[in-house]
Amino acid sequence: MALKRNIESIVVNGASMFLPSVSVDCVIFGFHDNEMKVLLLQMKHTDEYGLPGGFVLKDEALDAAATRVLQERTGLTDIFLQQFATFGEPKRSDKKFHLKAMKKEGITIDKNNWLLQRFITVGYYALVDFSKVIPKIDELSIGCSWFHLQNVPTLMMDHNLILNKALETMQQQINHQPIGYNLLPQKFTMPELQKLYEAILNKKLDRRNFQRKILVYGILKKLKEVKQGVAHKAPFLYSFDIKKYNQALKNGYTGGW
Amino acid sequence: MALKRNIESIVVNGASMFLPSVSVDCVIFGFHDNEMKVLLLQMKHTDEYGLPGGFVLKDEALDAAATRVLQERTGLTDIFLQQFATFGEPKRSDKKFHLKAMKKEGITIDKNNWLLQRFITVGYYALVDFSKVIPKIDELSIGCSWFHLQNVPTLMMDHNLILNKALETMQQQINHQPIGYNLLPQKFTMPELQKLYEAILNKKLDRRNFQRKILVYGILKKLKEVKQGVAHKAPFLYSFDIKKYNQALKNGYTGGW
DNA sequence: ACAAAAGTGTTACTTTTACACCCATGA
DNA sequence: TCATGGGTGTAAAAGTAACACTTTTGT
Structure with missing residues (x-):
């Protein structure tokens, strides 16, 4: 049982590998079929759903830990990742979950084990290219798949709260920053972007x-091609002017005082 | 030496009192003499300046820890506090600071002491009524006083970064939320608000x-009084319509898509 | 009486919204 | 040929920016 040994090793050695009390959770957004999707895990043993998350190595930056979690669940490196909030209610930690899971794994876990301590979690949201993601489960889950945003089930612990906060943050940021480079294929049409x-x-x-508003931002390049093989009138293809896009990412669009 | 014993107790008992690896830092803004000020500590032993901060009790919410730090440094309860970011570079922790400080305090500290571990810190910014604050030093500082924002010295660790991020966040939020209730006296003039x-x-x-723009928000009440004892033409006094103010705080002003 | 700060309104400009017709394509 | 979706412009409305004179008061 390699898997069991793997988990056991985390339970036993986690305290020496990871920064205590701190975890990261990732809200991974993708876009497909004209819908926003979010990548969720289904947990082993409890069947609850939850956000992909993980712990922070002793000498690892928070951002790096989130990047690692993302890489592990999606196979992607080099994606857009943004910290949005940190959650630290004492009651948010769920000892029962780990106790139950370990019991079912047949692993004995001490009451003072690091896993059963209170955790605060730093929330990140990621925007990824749906078509490039190969969802992978982790040791404690039996499923890793996309959910339509309007169709997210009840999640474990405070993960619904975290997800909602991520969504709100993104809805705010869309007014100040370009978005889409990480969510769309390289070439896309204006209707797709909309x-x-x-x-x-x-x-x-x-x-x-x-169309007018987005073009004024100056982050798009209109290509000379139109989309092939579509019903009805063929829409033009666009791509992001990555230089200006990144500039806008840094400086924001302004507006306000 | 009550103070030494106090510090010693924290060094010795901290591990059982506090959540490991996690601290909070507060950027406390006040407004005085038409200038934004920030409350800084001057550290004992190293003379460096830094943000007021503290640790999180084992069973205390992050917000509560920040509120407590604020209360301890300013004497104020019930102030505007907002989490804005979490800082978690491994190299941000400064073991040398605590080592040096404890040595000078004459306290022996073990290399594995919790204080010398890596910390991530959750940043909060606070807006307070300058005139109501009674700055109080903590055990590790020899000064606690206001600095003009344009005149902030080099701070310890990554505190300049934290301060700048707080300021940026506030500058953003001012476009979406009312501000001032916590920074101004109850009655104030339009020029003061400006x-x-x-x-x-x-x-x-x-x-x-x-004036036009701020009045349209509908969060101000124009009083029938004018400011007394001023040179030149007396300006009208205003106060916030606290009900509408809080509504605007919750819902934001909108703008954008 | 004058210097210094506060009150107030109008006009030009920019941005946002609402709205309709023609075009290309696949079925 | 027609149903569907894409391309495009204009006029009205709202919001923002620029700007100057009058009033009050203390000295």
């Missing part, structure tokens, strides 16, 4: 006004 | 446009 915005904001936008 | 905005944003605003 659908992305609509999915994130969960509301309809006017086609003409959307 | 000076506050100018101090936060670090730029001049047009008097007439400022």
Whole structure:
């Protein structure tokens, strides 16, 4: 039972490997079928759903830990990752979950084991290219798959809260920063980009006004090609002007005082 | 030496009192003399300056820990506090500081003492009524006083980074949320409020446009009094319509998509 | 009487919203 | 040929920016 040994090793050696009390959780967003999706794990033993998360190595930056979690669950490196909040209610920790899980694994765990201590968690959200993701379960889960945002089940612990906060943050940031480079294929159409915005904001936008506004930002390059093999009139393809895109990412769009 | 014993007790008992690896730091803003000020500590032994901070009790929420730190340094309860970011570079921890300080205190500290471990810190910013604050030093500092924002010295560890991030966050939020209730006396004049905005944003605003815009938010009540004992024409006094103010705090002003 | 700060309104400009017709394509 | 979705412009409305004169008060 390699898996069991793996878990056992974490339970036993975790205290010496990881920064105590701290975890990271990742809200991984993807875009597919004109819908925003989020990547969730289904837990072994309890069957609850939850966000992909992990612990922080003793000498690892928080951002690096989140990047690692992301890499492990999606196979992707080099994605857009943003810290958005830290959750630290004492009651948010769920000792019962680990106790139950370990019992079912047949692993004895001491009451004072590091895993059963209180944890605070640093929330990150990630924007990834749905089509490039190969979801992978971790040791404690039996499923890792995409859920439509409107269709997210009840999650373990405070993960619904974390997910909602991530979504709110992204909805805010969309007003100050470009978005989409990490969510869309390299070439995309204006209607696709609009659908992305609509999915994130969960509301309809006017086609003409959307196009005008987004073009003014100056982050798009209109290509000379049109999308092939579509029904109806073929829409033009665009790509991001990555230089200006990154500039806008850094400086924001402004507005306000 | 009551003080030494106090510190010693923290060094010795901290591991059982506090959540390991986690601290909070508070960027405490006040407004005085038409300037934004920030409350800084000067450290004993090293003379470095730093942000007021503290550790999180084993069963204490992060927010509660920040509130406690604030209360201890300013005497104030019930202030505006906002979490803005969490800092977790491994190299941000400064073992030397504690080692040096404890040595000078004449306290022996073990290399594995909890204080010398790596810490991540959760940043909060607070907006307080300058005139109501009675700065109090803590066990490890010899000074606690206000600094003009344009005049902040080099701070210990990554505290300059934390301070700048707090300021940036506040400058962003001022566009979406009302501000001032916690920074101004109950009754204030329009020019005073404008000076506050100018101090936060670090730029001049047009008097007439400022007044119009802020009035449209509907969070101000114009009083029938004018400010007494001032040179020149007496300005009207205003106060916040606290109900609408809090509503705006919750819902934000919108703008954007 | 004058210097210094506060009160107040209008106009031009920019941004946002609402809205409709023609075009290309696959079925 | 028609149903569907994509391309495009304009006019009204709202919001923002620029700007100057009058009032009050203390000295």
